[in-house]
Amino acid sequence: MRAGTLQISGGVVETGWWGPGPSEAPTLVLLHEGLGSVALWRDVPARLAAATGWGVFAYSRFGYGGSDTAPLPRPMTYLHDEALVVLPEVLRAAGIRRAVLVGHSDGGSIAAIYAGAVNAPTLSTGQPPPPPQPRASQPGTSWPGLARPPTTLLATAREVPGGRNTASASHAGAGPDGATTLLGLVTIAAHFVVEDLNIDSIRQIKKEYDTGTLRQRLSRYHSDVDAAFRGWNDAWLDQRFQNFDITGFLPAIQVPILALQGADDPYGTDVQLHVLEANVTAPIKIQRIAGARHSPHLDATDETLAAIVTFIASLPRDSCM
Numbered sequence: 001m002r003a004g005t006l007q008i009s010g011g012v013v014e015t016g017w018w019g020p021g022p023s024e025a026p027t028l029v030l031l032h033e034g035l036g037s038v039a040l041w042r043d044v045p046a047r048l049a050a051a052t053g054w055g056v057f058a059y060s061r062f063g064y065g066g067s068d069t070a071p072l073p074r075p076m077t078y079l080h081d082e083a084l085v086v087l088p089e090v091l092r093a094a095g096i097r098r099a100v101l102v103g104h105s106d107g108g109s110i111a112a113i114y115a116g117a118v119n120a121p122t123l124s125t126g127q128p129p130p131p132p133q134p135r136a137s138q139p140g141t142s143w144p145g146l147a148r149p150p151t152t153l154l155a156t157a158r159e160v161p162g163g164r165n166t167a168s169a170s171h172a173g174a175g176p177d178g179a180t181t182l183l184g185l186v187t188i189a190a191h192f193v194v195e196d197l198n199i200d201s202i203r204q205i206k207k208e209y210d211t212g213t214l215r216q217r218l219s220r221y222h223s224d225v226d227a228a229f230r231g232w233n234d235a236w237l238d239q240r241f242q243n244f245d246i247t248g249f250l251p252a253i254q255v256p257i258l259a260l261q262g263a264d265d266p267y268g269t270d271v272q273l274h275v276l277e278a279n280v281t282a283p284i285k286i287q288r289i290a291g292a293r294h295s296p297h298l299d300a301t302d303e304t305l306a307a308i309v310t311f312i313a314s315l316p317r318d319s320c321m
Contacts, residue, residue: 031107108190116249
């Protein structure tokens with residue numbers, strides 16, 4: 001691993017690179033879970049780089065790993081903010097030209113939002129798109145659990161301090177301005193809606209953090225362990241987060257999708273896969289990983305990585321050149 005950091009408008013994030021750089025090959029961009037970091041991907045990045053010949057890039061979001069901390073409490077829009085504001089700037093700063101996003105749990109939700117925003121009208125016209133609509137089966141759900149309108153959020157993405165047009169610059173396709181072309185999307189145990197099972201497990205892990213050894217174990221991987229844990233846990237247990245629903249982004253995704261889920265995931269059921277499949281129009285392959293819980297890339301590494309490597313090999317060759 002080539003460890004490093006990136007300075008972006010919100011502060012400094014820690015990074016890791018494996019395999020060739022972005023000028024030599026496409027890049028797998030790893031987006032970690034709600035308690036993850038660069039280090040917690042363990043040997044997965046190195047194995048993916050070796051198996052695909054692609055570069056692999058991971059970074060710790062603000063409040064995680066060795067990155068700058070994040071103020072608490074997290075806003076109810078924190079996943080949208082990561083996808084529409086932070087991720088585009090990270091990709092640009094890292095010089096990533098062609099990418100497949102590989103998102104785990106929260107990272108999978110971030111990846112899906114980003115992929116769905118690629119074709120939003122704001123990116124070509126400068127005008128905010130209409131709000132994505134929730135699923136018809138939940139007519140009372142507000143647009144995806146946001147505490148402020150999507151136009152405000154997208155304006156934030158266009159007006160990052162320092163005057164950088166991060167959202168529009170990073171999605172429009174490879175070009176001289178350093179833009180990134182999205183080639184595909186891999187989600188691992190991603191959340192598209194909230195399930196009771198999900199919340200029950202998050203309540204249980206809070207008890208482990210408050211009274212058990214979880215805080216001590218996580219402190220080995222996070223400079224500000226309370227920001228990492230509380231930022232994620234408090235947001236998900238906030239009553240307002242029950243309306244979280246990002247299905248409105250899914251129909252706009254136009255790249256191939258691989259969706260993976262552990263068969264014994266305590267944080268989500270097959271509902272998540274069904275929601276994704278029902279709302280996308282892009283080519284999609286769904287795979288349940290037997291014997292895996294919420295982290296199939298760690299619980300059943302060989303099967304999970306084989307699925308990802310096969311997916312990468314199936315992408316149109318001309319798009320990866």
